Amino acid sequence: MNTSQQDLKTVVVVGNGMVGYKFCEKLLAKTSAFNIVVFGEEPRHAYDRVHLSEYFNGKSADDLSMSHLGWYSENNIALHLGDTITEINRSEKVIHSLKGVLQPYDYLVLATGSSAFVPDIPGVEKDGVFVYRTIEDLDMIQNYARAARKGAVLGGGLLGLEAAKALIDLGLEETHVIEFAPRLMPRQIDSAGSAMLQAKLETLDLKVHMNKSTSSILGEGNIKGLQFADDTSLEVDMLVISAGIRPRDELAKLAGLETGTRGGIVVNQKMQTSDDSIFAIGECALYDGMIYGLVAPGYEMAEVVAAHLCAGERTFNGYDMSTKLKLIGVDVASFGDPFVTEPDSRSIVFEDSHKGVYKRINISNDGKYLLGGVLIGDADAYNILLQTVNNNILLPPNPEDLILGSRGGEASAGAGVVTLPDEALICSCEAVSKGDICGAVTDLNVTTVEGMKKCNKAGTGCGGCVPLVKDLIHETLKANGTYIKNIVCEHFDYSRQELFDLMKLNKIKTYDAALDHFGKGDGCELCKPTVASILASLWNDVIVKQHTIQDSNDRYLANIQKGGTYSVVPRIPGGEITPDKLIVIGQVAKKYNLYTKITGGQRIDLFGAHLSDLPDIWSELIDAGFESGHAYGKALRTVKSCVGSTWCRFGLHDSVSFAIEIEERYRGIRAPHKIKGGVSGCVRECAEAQSKDFGVIATEKGWNLYVAGNGGSKPQHGQLLATDIDKETCIKYLDRFLMFYINTADSLTRTATWLNKMEGGLSYLKNVVVNDSLGINAQLEAEMQGLVDSYHCEWKEAVENPDLRKQFAHFVNAPKEKDPHVAFDTMREQVKAKEW
Template identity: 50%
Template sequence: MDSSGAPRKLVVVGGGMVAQRFVEALRARDTAGTWQVDVFAEEPRKPYDRVALTKYFEVRDPEELTLGDPALWDDPLVTLHRDCAVTAIDREARTVTDRLGRVHPYDELVLATGSNAAMPPIPGNDLPGVFVYRTIDDVAALRGWVEEKRAAGTTEKGFVKPVRGAVIGGGLLGLEAAGALKALGAEATVIEFGTHLMGVQIDLGGGHALKRLINGKGIGVRPETATKEMKAHRRTGHVGHLDFADGGRLDVDVVVVATGVRPRDELGRASGLAIGERGGVVVDLDCRTEDPNVWAIGEVACIEGRCIGLVAPGYAMAEVVADRLLGGEATFPGADTATKLKLSGVDVASFGDAHGRTEDSMEVVWADPAAGVYKKLVLSDDARTLLGGVFVGDAAPYASLRPMLGSELPGDPGAFLLPEGSGNGAPALELPDDANVCSCNNVTAGQIRGAVTEHACTDVAAVKACTRAGTTCGSCLPLVKKITNTELERAGVTVSNALCEHFELTRAQLFDAVRVADLHTFTEIIGRFGRAAVVADGAEPVASPGRGCDICKPVVASILASLGNGHILSGEQATLQDTNDHVLANLQKDGTYSVVPRMPGGEVTPDGLIVVGQVAKDFGLYTKVTGGQRIDMFGARIEQLPDIWRRLVDAGFESGHAYGKALRTVKSCVGSTWCRYGVQDSVGMAVELELRYRGLRSPHKIKLGVSGCARECAEARGKDVGVIATEKGWNVYVGGNGGFTPRHARLFAEDLTDEELLRTIDRFLMYYVRTADRLQRTAAWIEDIEGGLEGVRQVVMEDSLGIAADLDAAMARHVENYEDEWRAVLEDPEKLRRFSSFVNAPKTADPSLAYVPERGQVRPATEAERASGVVIAGPKLEVRR
């Protein structure tokens, strides 16, 4: 703050990833409010994750790529000017001018303008259909072009001419772009001038392995090829083919140029700052330019004589300047150019001296061309100190080896490269405290240990929140978890995945245990798998595991139901159920329940509607249409439930399981039977799915949706399983939900037939039921499970675990054994006894219930209304039975 106490003015030019990180770091540390920050961004959106640009094809929602906590931009000390590039800097007056001509003064100025995609001077590079790959707008334009070309190439008979794409440049970005073209359904060929793909990061051997793997994904690769010219198509004038220096030619409909980036240093040049030989604003190791009030960070900064096109060093610079502006002494620690990524499903990683350029260095290589795996370590001349590494096809050793860079490896270096489970396990690595574990956020092993020992973090989530390790690219998370757990054990904290005090196991473990041991009652299960009770201080030790609790009992109830153990209220199972399941209705705030009959696919006959309306009227129930396309009736007292359900069951309705952790609804749009645009019968499919999975008990509620065309009126991508009709069949998306943390479902499989669709969903749901944690929705489960979405896809589509037949059989049993829970209760006097209001007055209504009218219906009276006596009705409201 200046002497008057007002914050000083800080202007940030640029709104990319590094700018976001800089502002975040500054605001986190500037607790005194020293700086008022103005950020000028050229793009019309909040800073987003450019590294994940390809993900845009999957999520199709730019918001999902937004970086960090959006609340940062609501901070009163931060102003983000979007779509508002800075056009001039006056260093003498210490002002910047934005594109609208407004002048903003600054005390300190930070340049974070990043880079532009470089366009090489190839003739024809300005033809329509030639794109670069840098921003969301680039990606959106590319998508639009490919979709247009596909539409133009589709004949009336449905024959589709493939869209042919080429990518010039076989580096990181080029491979990303090739993957993007494939994801858009286009053909892709990568044209690389050098000897092999990703020449900056990996060596020739790795490049060969990578080429084979990329070819296997259906992407062509032409190394050692110079593009001489891009030629227009005779008729359209769009880009039509490429001419190569070697005389070759490639016909194309779209070209992506990804040959590198150029720093956006024009503001620095114009204001007379020193510029590096190959561009970039020259800065010292403190990231300050020759002007003491101007700083440069990220790709625009020329540091140690070069610009670095990676995000991690940019983040390091952001941290340095944030520290300096608050009086610190931080300097740039040197660029960590380690890279790990998944390109079209292929793991590639490199770190340190990947090319073995250190004098007298030696290399240890493990290659399996058949499996498409190449792994190499670069070591000092005594074969002990780790200098670098390259991993293609299997990057598993990367996470633990990269932080050992510059350290001595224990034991035989070759052991680190052998495939997992080859028996010759790698020696355990104890990382030094200064080893950098998370290069994105510059977090060391010591900081992670400190989070446990000094900040009392007790799990990975807490460590992530405390240190930010693993919050950007996530590649270090396995290592973060390992260090955290080792440290917790060292501190005497047992790392517990226990369900509760009665079971040491997780839900998934317990599910397997119960299934394999073929147990059918809670008493057997807790006797066999429960643990001895924890006893309060001073009390006699108890040998028995106790009798369960509100955590484990519903879990066991759900497991028993999923495994098919008859009615959920039969025998001892009844004692395990939460009140909702125990009375097959949803408890509301005043102690009454709501009743939801199933309406598969949201379809209901006029007669059905009349019955529902008449029942609600006769019992004085409040009615509301739910988000799941059915009708909820509120205010039913426990003793009324059987009478209500007798009428509903007689009219052909069944339980809607609105009360259960189970399949809820399959929402649908009206589909091709009525809709002008529908391409498949979405209601028919929704009804079939709902009838198939009704009653399926699961770790949490499950919702499905079916849309009849790509307009997606059923909002299927907000569901655990979303089905969207295509011309050729069905696309299925998984892992969506609304609620507290909304998620869009992600594409799982395309153009399935009806039969394939059912099989896919059968397996997906059954795999989820068996392996998810308690109260874990599908989105969180997919995130947690080994291999993520791709892992689940392999299990479901390719049977990678060899359990598909078992999952199919389990679902077939479920479908076969389904019975309506309510009908079964009505037929059993023993179960009906549970629906009494008072054991000594079974039909007497709870005298404390009170209601007031509102918009033509009733609702529970508030405390104040009860006191003032405006209550219109006690519990007895029904007009007739």
């Protein structure tokens, strides 16, 4: 570009919110032919207002920032923060700021957003009454909430419920939501959906009041309560008003631009105001009589103006206001026309008040097309339903399958990603179509979601479309004939299962042999632990004999913690421990100055051990009859139990004894990922067995066996594999299930994910494990028995073997010295790691 700075036309953006920021980003992506000047009223850089409530969840203002600190200067944007524009002089084409800046413009973009609408209720000026709009509002709410016990939110719309979530997170004892209308989220969901949402929210301790008109705010200087028109009142210490938004059009009005009677700057399809060098975008713009109070249409408006300034033809034609969000942990989605009723359409409604799920879809009278719907409690189907509406996709013969799932038969209900047309909008935040995504896979070789984000920003906004993007990448690769295989890493061109089989057949016993036979290069931190795990699953040798290929925790048979110390977990099978053993744990912890905590798996974790103390600690524990708990390994951890029939008046069988038997059977067995189990003595399920990789629950007639449950980041209940079986059968099925998992799963894949990915799912697994459809059960059982018979306590081996024991030193040239870098703080009379 040869043009000098002076010759460039100047674009001035008023407003540094999400949409104003996005406009700058989009304009810069197209051209550098403009001087860009931005004015923001708030003191900080543009931040993510959509995720504002996460500010109370530990996110900082920086985390919410849309860009890094140097972004504006790097892109030569002049940024004026904390300065309000007071006047637009249209004839001179110059604007005036409160701080006295005179800024000429060639094009002016108003992205002034909106402010909270505060209804005219007597007493709104009292202390303790807030709006919920900016980080500054949040700071004030947070400060005030410290001394408050009861809070209320005025307004049961989307933002109001977000605000209520914020109050809950701030730890208020009571949080109320007051809504004037007879239902929650009146713009998005119907009455039945609202009722389900209300019931669900009330189980989460939120108190919801509908049909309430607030007549005044009580109290002297500070708010003390709310008075309602129906003569009732409510005592509260603070109030957050979230009764809607008001477009910020005062500057435009003053400049004589056309505005709507109920607010908003009138714009045409190019987002031009009544002055064609002035544009308005985002929540301040009024297009076709409507304010678009979501971020995605705001981004689309930004795109339209950026394109227009670069002589593009793009126009704004209204926007789909479908939305999906998680409100206080409850999925809520609304798409297409959620309210259309007979005689214009027919509705299919599914309601499960036990689980708190409500689904409604509206279909055309001829049953061919989906018009819209509402999802509460389970919105997994949202993306595909939205696509079905937007692309006029023909419905399958049984449209109810769309919300109920396919019942019976293996085929899934129609309308998969493959059937979408190329122009289907997948990422509405960044306007990326199916064609863009599939094209990036085919032409640019993009094969991962991360790569796609870099390539065309799909999935970088709200993130809701990421599962669809992933499916599309996968399906396109498949359609292009690319064989998709999860290879271990750059050194081994095999999947874990292939490598497992190769090492088994060729009796490979060391990592170096595996690399020489089947790999290339020198290995890395991905293949070394994978091969180490396979070696352990195949031959069950002492793992620290090859300690340099073990992952961080396995290398020193302990869990590395902040500061470089380790934690120690002795096995306490089934959570049962004698007083004498408890005393030993206490004595050891005291002697080595360890922090002690009860784990989720009914054991005791001892933190803060120096590397060089580990063998001494274990010598003492082993002398007292303890053995390794394998808390550091991708191995069986614990089998949790409830106390069962030995003490409990409801217990049907002895769950503790069975848990101990199972834990001792599978202890030390290494697998692609950690394995946890549980045994409950009755259907009350106190051991939470259904959230484990395997769970056993006592019945009148025997035991029910559940498999592939999961806690963690994606909780999932176990699936019922067999009912009313005896102990021997249960062990037999467990042997087969675990060994089948060890033989076939990818590295670091828990049983739940493994089963989720398995073609045919549970019915296939059942066929293998129960009906022996592959004819491998005798072999699986024999392999498992081999592992059980070769069990050893690896800590016993380590402390008794001088060569192995030598490995546990921080300095090889000063083995008795501890790392002077290790430091502790004190908390509640125990040590804790110094913060890093």
